[in-house]
Amino acid sequence: MPKPAVESWERPVTSVSDNAASYFVDRHIPEGRGDKIAYREAGTLRSLTYQALVDGSERVAGALTQAGFRQEERAAMLMLDTVEFPQVFFGALKCGVVPVPINTLLAPPVYDSILRDSRASILFVSAPLYEAVKPVLAGNPYLRAVIVIGGPPAGDVHSYDQFIAGATPVETRPVSADEVAFWLYSSGSTGLPKGVQHVHSSLKATADTYGAGVLALSEGDIVLSAAKLFFAYGLGNAMTFPLAVGATTVLFAGRPTPADMIATLNDTQATVFCGVPTLYAAMVAEMDTSGAPDAPLRRCISAGEALPEDVGMRWEAHTDVAILDGVGSTEMLHIFLSNRADDVEYGTSGTPVPGYDVRLVDEAGDEVPDNEIGELLVNGASAAGAYWNQRSKSRATFEGIWTRTGDKYARRPDGRFVYCGRTDDMFKVSGIWVSPFEVEQALASHPSVLEAAVVAAKDADGLEKPKAFIVLSGAAPDNVEAALIDHVKSRIGKWKYPRWIEIVDDLPKTATGKIQRFKLREGTA
Template sequence: MTSISDNAASYFVDRHLTEGRGDKAAYREADSGRSLSYLDMARGAEVVAGALVRAGVRPEERVAMLVLDQIEFPQVFWGAIKAGVIPVPLNTLLATSVYDVILRDSRASVLFVSAPLFDTVKPALTDHPYLRHVVVIGGDAPERTQSFEAFIQGADPQATRPASADEVAFWLYSSGSTGQPKGVHHVHSSLKATSDTYGAQVLGIAEDDTVLSAAKLFFAYGLGNAMTFPLSVGATTVLFGGRPTPGDMIEVLNSERPTIFCGVPTLYAAMVAHMDKAGVPVAPLRTCISAGEALPHDIGTRWEAHTGVSILDGVGSTEMLHIFLSNQPGNVEYGTSGTAVPGYSVRLVDETGADVADGEVGELLVNGASAAACYWNQRDKSRATFEGMWTRTGDKYERRADGRFVYCGRTDDMFKVSGIWVSPFEVEQALVSHKAVLEAAVVAARDADGLEKPKAFVVLADGASDAVLSDLKDYVKDRIGKWKYPRWIDVVDDLPKTATGKIQRFKLRETA
């Protein structure tokens, strides 16, 4: 059975007009001053839907979106969903070769691309077997493309198409922390599932909130922060299309004065270091959240000392669409990922699939209504990840006796020293708690006897020198145990990361 009400666009876009929010700002761009009211968003989505139908794009065909965080993004995303077409937001930071793989894998018939990104994707467009239209947002349209304005000009507005709650609504490509990205299918009901759980019961988002997400719209965490949650209650989102440097984020926080800020641990660490050095205050916030990687204890406490606001650290995934394990307002303990978000169940299992006891390390499995349907064209990986009601996260955790979960690392990042599991994240937390270390990543390396030991890669804070390295090993020994300290420490300018801020340790292992 299908109905208009089961199409996600009905809930997140259409109903705001009947509920009287048409004149309210849904989005505004911090870097340009442009804004988009709820009425403009709805009408814009209807016209995009009509333009897609006019262009011969059929329901269930894919539309790739290589679009910066700008007001055209929600119009294209919801316009496609209205028409029954499947939008596929793409990471805006990838290489041409990866775009070529994704565009061919998804078989997208239309590509919407922000003008500043066109030159990167252009070489992948030659003789493409599936693309029929390339639509450029902003600037002039190069040869064999159309401008966004020309594509939608004169199109008849298209009403929201009936859909099934279980019908695929959009795809996201995983961030590829361990290799090539995978196409993840999400159904219409998944979006509301995340806003009814994390959005309402942890974030507590309300209509009078204004959200700023440093995490971009093209991946699951940013999509929830800046799209699903604010649109679920009629709030306002501030978009920032540029690279979220610490100085820029502090400036936007102070100029736009959002009530909710959504960041990642790497950015929080850089912002704290910036505030330590420059002494720049941050305008009052109601709530801050973090995901992408576990938040180090030291970063959370330093942020709170500067701002007076705690960070709700949590864990989510592309496969689950948003956060399913989190600290709660008024119940924050840095160094832990908190407890299960209402609406989700979690368990820890060993290599045989048996549940592990409190205090033991196991792989985290999660059960919730926002789980993806499958990976596109990767049946073996789908079967290995989606086990009935449970989704394997690939994260190793320890559950304490009080029910809180402590992150230990990715399944393929964990290793044993002297027969005891070592969590790279635990060693990294100890390292970044030293005032001379800005960031750290730890992997396994083999010593002269062929035995695995921790090796650290560190980014030093401004003003720190290599002379501190001789102290770091003893510092880690004193904090977490003598067998866990890094036997080798390399100083690097930066660490390889995904767009979500996850450290790509597999790249570091190649050099270890």
């Protein structure tokens, strides 16, 4: 009997050109952009040319290699948005080390969890953030080095300048396009962050889809992103998309207050601004008294949470520039559903970005018709492969070519998608789905309301009804609760109004601006 044929196994093809650093960093030198400013820091005199980005990332790659860090080891990055960030990120990619940017606004126990979960063997940390992570470093069994950016060495901690001093530059190494390049930790809007693994080709995939098809940057653009580099939205805005076309990015290291953002737009004459709904709402309120920025804005985008219609219209009235609202996720790396510059309808998330397919399905996995609510699934080349060490959650989220977003949407007959809420946030009143976002939009359109969040709470009979948490735009007027209830009834229907209204100073949010409704629900239990 003949022996069964044995399939031959071939190693994946590797190439320098498949390394994301080759496309986003190295190619700019032969294309003549060496002297062009790639990054400048707001409020400082520091800047970074494209040539300096190449040289700096090669020194980081050399320092990592010289210190014995090997391919696939993780390099945690607890770093502010400064010119060192892209040098460390792409330096790691060049030598095969996996950079893991981390949220800069977490508490020590969460840093401990992430550092242990990722098993990072080296940590790059900005000096102002060192004290926040210092308590968890001594007992970490994986870290072999801690590098402080902008601070002096102390004990076993090395300064960034000391680490890269004398390092022999290492050029970009060949990789497979499907090789894991970097991790991002999810924002934690529904619980503890999860490690999301992305491959080298994912970065260019977002630049070729949303970056080219919607944002449409050019080499002459100056980009300011209030959203930070440590999460997916900011990484695309301030790194992937500008570097794809040779544009200039303004880095803002501090907390993006409305006044600071308006001042930075003016100082840098930015042409593109990337924000989140909470910030846009606060900036509009600031503009009502101080006026609009005089920067030559031509494109503004929003993600993180659905943009309230009222905020978009007020922003456009001030600036004459529409906000392109879209939806993305850490799992998909950037925005896959968006409005377009010539086709904006506030209150919707627009249509699929070219290169992405979406579906709406019910609990049984069947497609839902127009105007009915379903969970949004998306298919595109930028999808992550899995969550690190979270097999059951990976299987529940990544279903073949489809990724479950956890967002509830309705598709209108004209093809536009209307956000209804997170799967965990939706609830039924009298057997009918209630969209928290729809109620929140109605509340936010009242002049007394700056922000609103709606969750389900149980009444005396144990039945779920809407409860609203309100941040007022000023002093509370008389009978504000009754006025808001009447306002909602007149806008979206008598049965959707909040049965309880609680006035709060602020809403719990992730660093990306997403409201943590699970924390509000815990308070109503």
